Amino acid sequence: MPFFAILAAMIQAQRAGGSLPLHTSFFRTTRGKIVEELRRRHSASAVDLAHDLGLTPNAIRQQLVVLERDGFVTERSVRRGPTKPTLEFSLTAQAEQLFTQPYDRMLRAVLTEVREQEGSQAIARIFEAIAKRTARSAREHIAAPTPQGKMAGLTELLRRKGVNAEYNLIDGGLELHEHNCPYANVVKEHPEVCSVIHRVLDETIGGTHVQTESLATGGTECRFEVKL
Numbered sequence: 001m002p003f004f005a006i007l008a009a010m011i012q013a014q015r016a017g018g019s020l021p022l023h024t025s026f027f028r029t030t031r032g033k034i035v036e037e038l039r040r041r042h043s044a045s046a047v048d049l050a051h052d053l054g055l056t057p058n059a060i061r062q063q064l065v066v067l068e069r070d071g072f073v074t075e076r077s078v079r080r081g082p083t084k085p086t087l088e089f090s091l092t093a094q095a096e097q098l099f100t101q102p103y104d105r106m107l108r109a110v111l112t113e114v115r116e117q118e119g120s121q122a123i124a125r126i127f128e129a130i131a132k133r134t135a136r137s138a139r140e141h142i143a144a145p146t147p148q149g150k151m152a153g154l155t156e157l158l159r160r161k162g163v164n165a166e167y168n169l170i171d172g173g174l175e176l177h178e179h180n181c182p183y184a185n186v187v188k189e190h191p192e193v194c195s196v197i198h199r200v201l202d203e204t205i206g207g208t209h210v211q212t213e214s215l216a217t218g219g220t221e222c223r224f225e226v227k228l
Contacts, residue, residue, distance in 0.1 A: 026098065027162070030055070031063045035072065035091065035098060036164045040179045042220065043078075043090040064089055072098065099180040108186045115190075127192040131199035138204045147174065147228050150205050170225060173207060178222040180215070187216035201226060 026032040030053070037052050038044060046064060050057040067073040072095040077085040115123055142153035151167045151174045158165040164179040178197075187193045194211075201209050207228040213219035 027164075030059070031067055032098075034060065034063055034067065035095060036179070038073065038089060038091050039095075039099075039164060040166070040177075043076075043088045045086050045088050047086075049089075099182070099184075104182060104185055107183070108189060111186065111190045123190060123192050124195075127195045131196045134196050135199045135203040138200050142204055147205055147207065147226075151176065151226070154200065154204055173225060173227040174205070176201070176224040176226065178215075179220075181222055184215040187214075191216070197222075197224075 027036055033053055034049055037049055041048070041052075044052075046057045046060045049055075049060045049064075053060070064073055064075075068075065068089075072092055073089050074092050075087050075089050078088045079085045111123060114126070138154060138157060141157060142150050144150045144153050148169070155165045155167050155176065158178065162180075162182060165177065166179075167174055167176045169175075181187070183193050194214075194216075198209070198211070201224060205226050207226050209224050209226040211222065211224050213221055213223040215222050
């Protein structure tokens, strides 16, 4: 089927050259790092961002002026205590375009066509194969012997793919946070896409896991709890 060929070509193109999405170069800049941090924090002052990024508040403010001018950031006055109000910055709805890739729309169109012509089982078979291959590749790249080391390795792999990911320890296990997802819009119509990360978590980290929040259903992040 031509649609299967198109899908395979898209996946291969994504994997080529380190699998970096088109906006990765932006997220390497100071402005991009500010956007990532605001996505993670939801809102923050210039001083907060300066502390997180290791820059001066003035340097951060200069970049925030540009981001606000371009419509990606908005500010509001917040009183944090008895002192004078603090300006906090947050992302606008327009900033979401920075996290959406052109292949997101193409993938959604292809999967919709495949579903209409071949049915939902065809979609499931496609992502079963992708999940199996992705999990095998992750295992080959993550050599840490401990679950925490493996989670650190997986987090780094995700970041190299353009996902703003981090993890932390929780009682009895680990918690993975994905603050953006290149496929969030696709998942709304084709939830099978999420089978890939679930398979990767099962086969690289071990234990049992549950997804407790999803960007596709209106959450502020994709969050996974792994119990060991």
